[in-house]
Amino acid sequence: MFEALTAPQDLRPADKGDVTAEQLQAETLKLVPPIASDTFRLELAKKLIQRTTPSDERELLGKFIKEDDPRNLGAQFVLYQYDKTPDAEKDGFEKYFIQCSSQAMCRVLGIVAEEKAIGRVTAPRAGQPKADPDLPFHLGQQLWSAAFVEPCLAGVESLEKQGQILVLAGTIPVDSTRAMLLQALNRCWNDGAKGPQTLGLAKPDVIGDPCLPVVLKSLLKSNGPTSSDSKEQREKQEKIADQWRKVLEDLIDLWCERFLATALARKQQAERNGGDLEAGRPLIPLRIKLRSPDNVVARYQAFWSRDIKAKLPGVKLGPMQVDYVRIEEKADPRMVLAYYRRQAQVKRGDERSVKNEKGTWLDGFFVVPQTTRKRSVDVRITVADKKAEYTPGEPVDLVTEILVIEMNDPGEE
DSSP, X not given: OHHHHHOHHHHSOTTSSSSOHHHHHHHHHHHHHHHOOHHHHHHHHHHHTSTTSOHHHHHHHHTGGGSSOGGGHHHHHHHHHOTTSOHHHHHHHHHHHHHHHHHHHHHHTTOOOOHHHHOOOOOOOTTSOOOOTTHHHHHHHHHTXXXXXXXXXXXXXXXXXXHHHHHHHTTOOBXXXXXXXXXXXXXXXXXGGGOGGGGOTTOTTOOOOTTHHHHHHHHHHTXXXXXXXXXXXXXXXXXXXXXXXXXXXHHHXXXXXXXXXXXXXXXXXXXXXXXXXXXXSOSSOOSSOOSOGGGEEEEEEEXXXXXXXXXXXXXXXXXXXXXXEEEEEEEXXXXXHHHHXXXXXXXXGGEEEOTTSSEEEEEEEEEOTTSSEEEEEEXXXXXXXXXSOOOTTSOEEEEEEEEEEEEEOTTOO
């Protein structure tokens, strides 16, 4: 069938048979799209980018492998790397890669997210195989390889022109990709003055690597104003740093929302199944001591289990542990703040107001002793009722959200 599609003249010479080479190719092209395998599509893409392939044939045969279909990922990456592929097509490929990688991350980690937010990988058409329950792992296996995005990351110099590649890299949970992403963001640091939040690293429709906050904190630690800068330069660098902190805060907000929704959904499911909550309890101890563990209303934990690793052969998943906890209690904000200030190992400069809330964000970040791992500890302490009157020293209804992320140091890869 491949030969009938790409070299019909070899099967139907001009002086033989009732069916012409053109007719054979046209009929084959009708049959192939619904049934072609990933490998068939990949080989077709390789054939199409050969110099000997006429441009009109490249356009004719390439239509179905440019469509949004998980089986086209490998083929599309070949076309994406082809220097004659129009920029508009490359832009479309990047968006689909991001959508597929987001879908994979969402399903692999069991994140609750609205379909309209993350998009859906195209459902099979009539005549195509039924949806594969292991599709998210298949997507991850293809997209989360170093060969897929890292060659593109090496040439990134601009947020404005190459931002989607950075967003795609931010969905890949592989240490070498995380390291290259950090290097690329370092090169683009000064673009932050234009507003890096336009990148899309913290958009609801992008379900990225949960360890991305560690990469952004590493970026902030290695850049910004220095004592040798002039006053003008310090002001400029501080403005850029504030823009990157805005992206970080938006990302922390987004992950806390996702983890809360996921934890509550799991709890409700467990209750519907007979109230056995033990099955949903985290398997690894929390890396921070809670002040009031009896007041925990939601908890989510993510790590690469053996089952996940077994379904992603060949993917070099970087070590990851993510813990989210939400506590609701009546307490003195000053006491809670003082306790978690010690737990998160924060300095005064690492305390900020929570946007749109009455509260404090503790932004902790440090090397785990005797390891090459980095730990990010974010604690957000807010008053439950923003309109409530608060008397210093008196208990008030508080919400404390804690997000702890641990991974290998992205600067050491």
